[in-house]
Amino acid sequence: MPTTAADGSAPGPGGPTPRPAGPVTLQQVADLAGVSPATASRALHGSTGSRVVGEQLREKVLAAARELRYVSNAPAQALARSTTSLVGVVVHDVADPYFAAISAGAMGVAREHGLLVMLAATFRSPELELDYLARLRAQRARAVILSGSGFADRSYTSRLAAEVESYRADGGHVVTIGPHGIDTDSVNPANRAGAALAVRHLHGLGHRRFGVVSGPRSLTGVRDRLDGARRQLRSLDIALPPANIVDGGFARDEARGATRALFSRAPDVTAVVVLNDVMAAGVLAALRDDLGLRVPEQVSVVGFDDLPFAADLHPALTTVRLPLTEIGAQAMEMILTGPTIAPRAVAVDGELVVRGSTAHVRR
Template identity: 80%
Template sequence: MSAPTPIPTPDAPLPRPTGPVTLQQVAERAGVSSATASRALHGSSGTRIVGEELRRRVLDAARELRYVSNAPAQALARSTTSVVGVVVHDVADPYFAAIAAGAMGVAREHGLLVMLAATFRDPELELDYLARLRAQRARAVVLAGSGFADREFTRRLAAEVDAYRADGGHVVAVGEHGIASDTVRPANRSGAALAVRHLHDLGHRDFGIVSGPRALTTVRDRLDGARRQLRSLGVPLPPAQVIDGGFTREQARVAARTLLTRAPDLTAIVVLNDVMAAGVLAALRDDLGLRVPDQVSVVGFDDLPFAADLNPPLTTVRLPLADIGARAMDMILTGPTIEPRTLDLDTELILRNSTMPPR
């Protein structure tokens, strides 16, 4: 026959529960209802306020039992957390690092925690991250990576965004994603047109373009802006003189060598981001023995911090990258609206030493 369970007396400490401590156990230890214990520990958006004496009893009981608040449960009770997801393609890419830094600066000022996720340009990962953030009741998500020019993916992304919004979340996109969401839209088309006009005004007529993966809407928009501007100026652009540089330095270096093999007489290259432009400059200078800008002029895109330190310093189209992230976070702070909003951010051309009139 087992010994009877001892009955605690007021002078004897209550036994500590085994296993995870629940809110109900804290409430019983403090001698209050579970609702009062919840308000004392987690606050409340309602009008009922817990008195100081009761709050102290609950806090003492929680400390004694080593109670740990269940954050997901509290998020469910409050509908959202203070977490904002920022989804990028590559955290090592300075383009995305600058956007994320702008978003984080605003988030810090308002007590929000930014969770950064990288998709490595895998659209399935983007859908997965969005679904996970919705399950965790994240307050909002900034889709900072480029959209994908794929109808089926866009349909699935739109459905996930709609579900996120139906659960009370807020989605802000950077650039064109083909979804009904607030959008911060960089001037990719007009920026590329600006690069072409600059080179044309200098007297260049033989152009090449080092592009990126055509599946990305950012690449599509920049390439479209450059092509439209060339057509309006009456300058031909043979398909062989548009080559994919993979949005990486090394792939762009190979692409530049291929481009000059196909078109040895071209005098101007528009490169659709600065990371690739660094590879193009290395190929021209070190692999092909060509002088920039004496023999070939080069214009980049984004104005990343290292662009001014390249050899030669790079003429490039500047996007306000940190401001893009900050404005996206501002949209989150003001909350969603019935009709999605679009904020257009302009570009400017930064003149350095990688361009000059053709000789």
């Protein structure tokens, strides 16, 4: 029997491994070796920083490369590893003041150090976020800040981790704002603790019947805020029925409709925790104009983030303040110092700002 394939390659364990038509790609080598493209790249072209490929795994990749007759393109590797002064900032919505404040903080630091910021909006699409990260990698951007909430989806998280690992293998740096379920430097706002602050404030004013206007629960930031409110209520022995949690879609008009739905199901609610200030504006409008309820005399409302307009609402909004500009600046500072052996996590505290939308319970 022949001991070589028709093209002269050595047979694989189950028979000859046909050589692919056309130039062999790194992906094909990775598939044959049973590793990720990023791991194959590091095994063939050298590791980046602390991410060293073990000798046994390296030999496995090299064997696959020999079997497929893979030829590394050294000039392409050198080009891929060069970086530019470009930093990508990926947000969910450029019109959202939350992301505008974070971006402003990042851009301020970038300007001081001669970096160019490219802003990209995903409209809360996980597929678009992955696409932007791949495009920025192709543009040899120095780094990327993922400033929107992560997505609570295992498939997405796995694909994001692979994309980030490939980006790192090419010398890039990724910083996330809030947890994304991947191994990166991160700046983490106090989402759980902030929501707990809001609940404790309202409880201290005598409120016992709560409602929550949430955002999309597919977002990890929303889940964290909702979890913080739930845990605090549980510790105070206060029930929060599922019917008392409505989705305001992180939008003013959606939150206005969600508030009407909440009070149609739970008209005895006296305190509403709203998981961002944009939705809180819609909640106040619904209570005042649609339901004829007085704030704070009949219903107290607490928002989250302390966006610039919060003090100008009627009544002025009690809210949990996050230093959003500082958060963006800290993320960019992490990029300037470069990646470290172990990922860094910076915790950012929130504080309660009491204004006119909350008062002692009266009904």
